[in-house]
Amino acid sequence: MSQNLPAPSSSTDPVDRIREALDEGDLTTVEAILKDLHPADQVKVLSQLGDEERDRCLDLYEAPEIGPLISESFGRLREHLLDHFPPDVLAEVVQELDSDEAADLLQDLEDHAADRVLAGLSFEDRAEVEPLLSYPEDTAGGRMQREVFVVPAKARTRKVLAELRKVGRDLEELQDIYLVDNRGVLAGVISIFQLLRLELHTPVVEGANMDPLFVTPEEDQELVASLFRKHRLHSLPVVDDTGRILGQITADDILGVMEEEATEDLYRLANINEASDLTEPIIRAFRRRASWLTTNAVAGILSATIVSFFSGSISALPALAALMPIVANLGGMGGVQTATIIVRAMALGHMEGASPVRVTTRQATVGLLIGLFFCLIGAAVAYSTLGSPGLALVFGVSLALILLLSGILGSVIPITLKRLGFDPALVSGGLLTTLTDSIGFLLFLGLASWLLF
Amino acid sequence: MSQNLPAPSSSTDPVDRIREALDEGDLTTVEAILKDLHPADQVKVLSQLGDEERDRCLDLYEAPEIGPLISESFGRLREHLLDHFPPDVLAEVVQELDSDEAADLLQDLEDHAADRVLAGLSFEDRAEVEPLLSYPEDTAGGRMQREVFVVPAKARTRKVLAELRKVGRDLEELQDIYLVDNRGVLAGVISIFQLLRLELHTPVVEGANMDPLFVTPEEDQELVASLFRKHRLHSLPVVDDTGRILGQITADDILGVMEEEATEDLYRLANINEASDLTEPIIRAFRRRASWLTTNAVAGILSATIVSFFSGSISALPALAALMPIVANLGGMGGVQTATIIVRAMALGHMEGASPVRVTTRQATVGLLIGLFFCLIGAAVAYSTLGSPGLALVFGVSLALILLLSGILGSVIPITLKRLGFDPALVSGGLLTTLTDSIGFLLFLGLASWLLF
Incomplete structure (x- = not known):
């Protein structure tokens, strides 16, 4: 139980109540319902309304209430808000905000709109905010406020x-x-x-x-x-x-930073653009996700090419086609496990001072143990279902090798990326699984063609 | 630049300097180097030393310095520390800590050891700490301190x-x-x-x-x-x-909570036990990761069974084996993209009040658009390389359908898990990709067998 849960008395959804009041043209009630909510909850309600409904609600806002609303907003609604209010109103809003939030707002405006808002500020306010605009948003300068005692x-x-x-x-x-x-x-x-x-x-x-x-x-x-x-x-x-x-x-700024950094790492791992969210326009979501998936598609073409080298073997022994995705998938998943632990340790500063060679050796050892485990299980299952000791052996050995390799690649790639000055979280963006897929297919089909034919 | 970077004057690694001093038996220098560091840095140094070296260092610690050291420690070193110091010393340590940190320490001890430490506390200190032990660590009660003004x-x-x-x-x-x-x-x-x-x-x-x-x-x-x-x-x-x-x-407690929750979500997505880290013993890392990979292995057996139904078609047209992993992988990756956005939105409270049907419809639409895009590209590439219009058509249609489905499953599964009271992040633990893999193979090979033979 916490105090911000809706009280049982007001059990109906504020969105429904606002819609009702809008239908009846009762703007006083709309205003009362909205402004009784925390700005973060106003944001939630407004993003659930239709465009026309939302604009009618926004007309009820005065400059002092617009600031907190914009500060809490994100994604598509934020764009709408910055679009909806004219520059002179935004100038008033900026004057009321702390300098760091004012700078965030200005940085999200189109250049010409930002210039017009800045022009509407007093000399003192402009002097507070303008220096902040020169720092990238993800630096100390981009996060700081000028107000100090x-x-x-x-x-x-x-x-x-x-x-x-x-x-x-x-x-x-x-x-x-x-x-x-x-x-x-x-x-x-x-x-x-x-x-x-x-x-x-x-x-x-x-x-x-x-x-x-x-x-x-x-x-x-x-x-x-x-x-x-x-x-x-x-x-x-x-x-x-x-x-x-x-x-x-x-x-309190840092709570926001930690939330943002966690989202970024999670999205990198899942192959998503870091600015994505539930509310982004469908066309933009399509463009962003399709472009990230293109890496996977190219990787797919690479592994398909490798597989096609072995069409003769597959044609003669189609069980190879049934088993090969298991080798590639376990290798990929094992690599992602290792890479995630390394990337997270880097983000939390636990890697500082640790020897890269020792870390990689450790992860390779874990990979080898997992590989030997799945080698035994895999060979046993393959032998008992398919009856071919040769195929079972090839399957088991491939599993052992790809899982050993996944431990090595899962450590070496993020460590190298970081050394070269890139974000180590990029490892999961396709590079790692492209390698484990291609090598997995090559290993398994290569060994099979060599030993079984 | 920040003040906690090592000063250029002390350019040698503290670990090396401590090793040197230990070799020379110069414990005064060891103590000076160690205690000049922030407890979090002492933790880093101690976890890089060998067992015997570390124990010699720990003998230099008195109760008032042990508390901060244990509070900053995690993983394997934390277990070592709790093991190393006898109950009467730990009782002294607990007395010096804030009640929330004292409770965390006691909860990490074996039951009999915790009882002995509690027995060593004064009546007042026991009364402060004991009530905290009854709350699970991830609740407000588990996070609170009793000290209030x-x-x-x-x-x-x-x-x-x-x-x-x-x-x-x-x-x-x-x-x-x-x-x-x-x-x-x-x-x-x-x-x-x-x-x-x-x-x-x-x-x-x-x-x-x-x-x-x-x-x-x-x-x-x-x-x-x-x-x-x-x-x-x-x-x-x-x-x-x-x-x-x-x-x-x-x-400041909440900064730790946010770090922990972010790690948990990231690890769920990467299929790792949430207690994993770089320093866990190799055997434990093996057991934890292998058991999570077993889900993927079972999923692999399921899809291998599906593939083996179609051995006839694959034998006759081995290009099917080359293309089928692309269908399964793009479907899986598309599903993970969708699910990650949904799970993150839930974690940040952005889903509250949003209509599940509308969210799913949106994600399905995005999935359909991505599907149509890869349908065209995939069919064109397949036709130009393999020359079979029928195979190109089957490949394209399968890509469109699996990506549409990945948008639907990526939304429906986490929403349903949450409704049923489970952690929605479990979606990525294998359930989703098991489904997209199996359905992807079934779709592509099924359509191919039906239309091309």
């Missing part, structure tokens, strides 16, 4: 508390205070809780961590997330090359 | 600040303060930052959120994580059926 490193607790009460009125929430020297260079960090425990006349440095962690804006967001996990941070300052504070990243 | 709802700011300064000395960090009525029932929540902005004589309720979110201990951790993401929480109180506070979950 800094105090001189030599300040006393009383002064900082007073400052906090004054400036604090503009801020929704704050956990860490940064201490800077007189050139604006980061010198330390103190949480509000630690600040509270100091006597009023004490200099804040006495409760502060004067050796704080920091990152530069070009740092990859995956490394930033691992710093948060490892050091249980609430916030992390982003500094330029001279150590001056540019902004900060907060823990 | 509560004040009476009618308290004034001055009183709360004074209390905070006093009690605060025992706490490392704190963000949210819970307000309770005189029966201990949760009434509100206020962050320290919000508290600071109140005048000293103001009752804290004036700055507090008096309608706070909460969960009960049996709530699933995935839902808890989605509440943190959605509401950007720092902490979430856990209450019993009467609303009394049992403990709290903090944002």
Whole structure:
């Protein structure tokens, strides 16, 4: 049970209730139902409505409510929202958002639309947001917000508390205070809780961590997330090359980063474009998925060519055709198992310092054991059903070899990809199974043709 | 660049330096190198050492340093650590840890060892930890810590600040303060930052959120994580059926939960046991992976049986054997693409309220489009290389049908699994590709035998 489950009293679906009210032209009720929901739930409801229904609902929104709505939206609805509201309204929206969310919004607009929104901003707001637009979205710079609370490193607790009460009125929430020297260079960090425990006349440095962690804006967001996990941070300052504070990243931003990185790894493994989701337009889904499947199709042509070399053997012994997919599939699946463990270990930083040779040897050993196991089982099943000891032997030996190989390739490919500067998760995108399929067919049909004919 | 990268001065690997110092019997240096590292890095170093080297290092640890080390450890090293230290040392360690980490440690011990550690605790510490042991690890109860800071709802700011300064000395960090009525029932929540902005004589309720979110201990951790993401929480109180506070979950715990859930989904998709990692013993890795591959092997026997029905056709036209894996593979991959998008959308809560029929229809449409695309390409390539219009037609039609079907099965199976109360991610564990393989072979070879002979 949690408080965000719908209360039993309002048992009807908000989508149905909104449709009803729209039919009756009762916009006051529509507005009441919608705005009673959390923005994330408004997003869910709006993406279930038809185009015309949704537009009627959107006309009920004012700038202060549009910001949270856009920030929570994703995929197709996000495009609709950015399209629906005119640049002057979006400029108002951008002014209300934190600078990191404002930058995300601007980066999702077409260039000319973004320019028009920027033109509608005040000088100060533009100065806050514009520097953020230059950083790629998946870096520390792309994730940071410019809003930080800094105090001189030599300040006393009383002064900082007073400052906090004054400036604090503009801020929704704050956990860490940064201490800077007189050139604006980061010198330390103190949480509000630690600040509270100091006597009023004490200099804040006495409760502060004067050796704080920091990152530069070009740092990859995956490394930033691992710093948060490892050091249980609430916030992390982003500094330029001279150590001056540019902004900060907060823990709630990192929850979003981790979600995104997990989706990315999962989609790579399943051979999907990372921007895909349930709501993308059908034509785009078709184009994206078909283009990824093309790799598999090309791989298929390669293995079909290999199989066709052996048409003579298959024609004479069609049981080969029945057994060969088993060799290829177990090899592919075994390779994906190994590669996934390696890629995940890399993502979590568990591979740092580990010897690639030792890791590969280990995985090869596991592959060999699995191979010997399926060699025995496979040979026994093949012999008892097909009655040919030669075929059973060839089948068993092929299984052993392909599974040993899957352990080796499943380790070597992601390790090599990473060494060469590519994303190791690309291993599963087709390269690995193309190899295991082709080699599996070649091994099994080759051995069979050599030994049985 | 980030501060946790090794400084250029200490360019040699800590593992090598520790080995050297161990060889020279210089334990002071070993201790200095190790304890200069973050506990997570100590874990990395220790898991790279041999058994005897590691044990010599562990003898240098005292109870206060053992806690963080065990908390950061995982897999094989964690088992070693829990084995290495005697119950009385572990009892000391447990006393120093937060109650949620203490409970995790106790849950990982064998029953008799856990009893002996519990017996070594003071009455108060046992009372803190024991209730946590009854909740499964993946629930709110399993994730919560008992340490909370509560004040009476009618308290004034001055009183709360004074209390905070006093009690605060025992706490490392704190963000949210819970307000309770005189029966201990949760009434509100206020962050320290919000508290600071109140005048000293103001009752804290004036700055507090008096309608706070909460969960009960049996709530699933995935839902808890989605509440943190959605509401950007720092902490979430856990209450019993009467609303009394049992403990709290903090944002840094949730980073760990999200990491775990992402690993679980990824491993399910890749057909791996969720407890697998790089460091598991080889024999265990063999047993776990072989048992998951057995599903694929059984599926392979099923499709081999189907293929063997058509030995006559294959013998007469061995090109069938070359083309049939392409039909099965594209069908399987297309199904995995669809299923992954559905499963991920479910995990992120994007499926709530969406109509299953509409979702399936959409995915079927995408599947049909992809099918028609590969139908044309496949037929053209097959005709130009093999010269048989009949075979090209059968190949193309089979591709169209299997890809349409993969869109339907990829949606229907996870949706049905979830309806029946199973983990929808199980779809990828073999069920889906078993179906697409078998149906793919049956379709292609069946159509070919019917139309071409």
